[in-house]
Amino acid sequence: MTAAEHAASGWLQSAANAECRERVWKLGLLTGLKCEDDGTYAPANFERALVLDRLIQLRQPRRILEIGTGRGLGCLSIAASARSHGVSVEITTLDLSPPDLRIRWPIEIDGTRQVLDASRREVWGRHIDPALTAVVREVAGLTTRTLPALVAEGRPFDLIFIDAGHDLYSVVHDLAYSTKLLAPGGAVLMDDFAPLEEFGLGTCVVAPQARRFFGKVEIFATEGLVFGGAVQPEAPRGMVLLTEPIAQDVSVSRARLLAWRVAEFVLRLCHAPQFFPLRTTRP
Numbered sequence: 168m169t170a171a172e173h174a175a176s177g178w179l180q181s182a183a184n185a186e187c188r189e190r191v192w193k194l195g196l197l198t199g200l201k202c203e204d205d206g207t208y209a210p211a212n213f214e215r216a217l218v219l220d221r222l223i224q225l226r227q228p229r230r231i232l233e234i235g236t237g238r239g240l241g242c243l244s245i246a247a248s249a250r251s252h253g254v255s256v257e258i259t260t261l262d263l264s265p266p267d268l269r270i271r272w273p274i275e276i277d278g279t280r281q282v283l284d285a286s287r288r289e290v291w292g293r294h295i296d297p298a299l300t301a302v303v304r305e306v307a308g309l310t311t312r313t314l315p316a317l318v319a320e321g322r323p324f325d326l327i328f329i330d331a332g333h334d335l336y337s338v339v340h341d342l343a344y345s346t347k348l349l350a351p352g353g354a355v356l357m358d359d360f361a362p363l364e365e366f367g368l369g370t371c372v373v374a375p376q377a378r379r380f381f382g383k384v385e386i387f388a389t390e391g392l393v394f395g396g397a398v399q400p401e402a403p404r405g406m407v408l409l410t411e412p413i414a415q416d417v418s419v420s421r422a423r424l425l426a427w428r429v430a431e432f433v434l435r436l437c438h439a440p441q442f443f444p445l446r447t448t449r450p
Contacts, residue, residue: 179214179217179218179387179388179389179392179393186251187217187220187248187251188217188393190220190244190247190248190251191213191216191217191220191244192210192213192394194216194240194243194244194247195210195211195213195216195240195394196274196275197274197275197276197290197294197295198237198238198239198240198243198274198290198295199211199212199213199216199237199238199240200273200274200275200280201273201396202273202280202282208273208275208280209395209396210394210395210396211240211396212358212389212390212391212396212404213240213393213394213396214389214390214391214392214393214394215240215241215330215358215389215406216240216241216244216248217389217393218356218389218406218408219241219244219245219248219328219356220244220248220251222326222354222356223245223248223249223252223254223256223326224248224252226325226326226354227252227254228254228256228324228325228326228353228354229254229255229256229257229325230256230257230259230322230323230324230325230326230350231245231256231257231258231259231324231325231326231327231328232258232259232260232261232317232324232326232327232328232345232348233245233258233259233260233261233327233328233330234261234310234314234327234328234329234330234331234341234345235261235262235328235329235330235331235332235358236260236261236262236264236287236305237262237330238270238272238287238290239260239287239290239291239295241260241328241330242258242260242303243291243295243299243300243303245258245328246258246298246299246300246302246303247296247299249302250298250299256302257302257304258302258303258304259304259306259317259324260303260304260305260306261306261307261308261310261313261314261331262305262306262307262331263307263308263309263310263331264287264307265307266286266287266288266291266305266307267286267287267288268286268287269284269285269286269289270284270285270286271283271284272284272285272290274290274294276294287305310331310332310337310340310341310344311340314340314341314344314345314348315344317344317348318344318347318348318419322348323348323349323350323351323353324348324349324350324353325350325352325353325354326353326354326355326356327345327348327349327353327354327355327356328355328356328358329341329342329345329355329356329357329358330357330358330359332369333359333366333367333369333370334369334431334435335368335369335372335373335427335430335431335434336369336424336427336428336430336431337369338357338369338370338372338373339369339373339376339424339427340424340427342355342357342373342376342377343419343424344419346380346412346417347417347418347419349412351412351415352411352412353412354408354409354410355377355381355408355409355410356406356407356408356409357370357373357374357406357407357408357409358370358404358406359404359406360374360386360404360405360406360407361399361402361404361405362402363399363402364398364399364404365435365438366404367404368434368438369431370407372434374386374407377407377409379413380409380412380413380414380417381409381410381411381412381413382410382411382412382413383408383409383410383411384407384408384409385407385408385410386405386406386407387405387406387408388402388403388404388405389403389404389405389406390403390404390405391403
């Protein structure tokens with residue numbers, strides 16, 4: 168890993184190059200916009216796509232796994248970045264929802280922001296360059312099924328992006344299998360490191376464990392640093408970059424994964440305000 172790659176947070180704040188920002192912005196308006204309860208629209212951590220672009224540029228991975236397709240900002244940004252940097256890629260993206268499932272979809276089309284009832288297949292087919300979707304293989308199902316199936320296929324990945332379930336058990340499970348699936352010298356990027364939000368507790372707990380299996384663990388802020396829209400501007404959500412895998416021959420213990428299910432329940436109790444021992448005495 169180069170010094171430039173390791174300094175990801177500093178690079179983000181310098182805002183990358185104009186062509187990359189514009190490419191990410193356009194894809195983000197189609198696949199990553201969020202609509203608040205009051206009807207206002209904001210970018211939902213478009214910065215993750217800038218980080219992915221940087222990794223494509225510097226590492227030039229060929230086989231890429233995304234865990235958590237969502238509406239497609241991650242995998243489509245990877246495809247666009249690979250084309251821009253002249254890298255031939257095969258992208259496998261996993262999601263609980265199948266491509267035809269219609270969901271609430273905030274989007275900007277021709278300068279008009281609206282919320283559609285649409286599926287990935289519909290939006291990608293109408294608004295995304297077919298050359299980008301052509302290199303994306305979609306797999307639907309729980310990661311408890313799809314990740315072991317990929318292990319059985321015996322296909323390693325050069326870059327793995329984890330952005331699916333954010334509860335503790337899901338993050339532990341997905342990182343365990345990602346480590347098993349990682350090619351020698353590969354990298355894992357984890358989204359949503361957020362110490363102040365229950366949403367990010369899974370990644371926060373798992374990151375220290377990752378130090379046992381990776382020589383370099385970098386945690387850096389991302390959300391809102393370039394495009395705005397941070398949920399917690401004083402402590403924005405970030406990402407965790409894992410590189411230099413230490414062990415190449417690893418196994419996943421299903422019995423220990425069950426113990427992490429219990430840990431997930433306890434962690435939720437710890438985050439619940441009614442269980443905290445401190446109380447206000449004001450009426």
